[in-house]
Amino acid sequence: MDAKISPAKSGTLYGVLFGVIMILEFVIMYVIGMKSLVDTSVGTIVNVANYLVLPILFIFLGCNHYKKNINNGFISFSESLKTGVSITVVAGLIYALFSVIFNFIFPDFINEMLEITKSQMITQNPNITDKELEMGLGMVRKFMNPFIVFPVTLVMYALIGLIYSLIIGAIIKNDKP
Template sequence: MEQKISPSKSALPYGILFGIFMVLEFVILYVLNIDPITNPTVGIVVNVLNYLVLPVILIIIGCNNYKKKLNFGFISFGECLKIGVTICLIAGLIYALFSIVFNLIFPEFMDEILKKTRQVMVQKSPEMTSEQLDMAMSMTKKFMSPALVVPVTVVMFSFIGLIYSLIIGAFVKNDKPESF
């Protein structure tokens, strides 16, 4: 009887790599005092990397690794989906947990972000009343709470992994021929 190798064996290292890369990105920007809120070019580059380039590349590599090295040249569409979603889920979980720990260690960071967000809101919408601005800031603060950050980040990255896996799986899949 043939032993089946789990797709998670290929997804786990790439998910951890993706999560670590996002954490390093964040730490480098923090240490160099580069702010994506006030410097939109940096924000765009980081978002393109985290939401487009890295997930696509790592899902392709993870699927091809499973197909060529672990499963004798075969991979089903479902296995591609499992690999892609798992990679992005792990990365999202690592990044969300890191952001919570970071905010516990550096609580002033959250205050800085809220202050800069307020400045950008005033700059972009000078016609906002102070009540509207206060309401927007309170909503922003609620969405930055750990109770929402972790599930939203994990779901968002899992959804991104699902979408990219659907596309990548259509090209990478190579089903094992059925024997009678």
């Protein structure tokens, strides 16, 4: 008798692939130079990929894999939710761990990002006061803290996975008769 593979476990590989792709995007952008990419559409494209295209793609692939290869052509709504959320949580976990480790290895990265943010704030609002600028940079600095980045990334990707899994699950579900 074959042991049944859970929907969450079946999505782990897709979550790992998704997390590794996000890390590669980040590393490539860092190597190229974030300062040179700030005023281009590259950052927007990466964000659209990480929060829209890649989650939908990997959730769809993971649910379809579970449906066709593991569950004999059937997938319930709850199984697609479990698969999709597990994919995005695994990806978020990998990316959050990388982000925390990266910030410990390269502590100057936070200062670089704060300088980029400061120049953007001044460009967007030339009349900003020093107090408003420091208050805004203080908030950015708080959200770059590893103890904030890690849980926020996990929760954010879990919610993204939940929303997209609801949509994809409604489309591809095929209950056993």
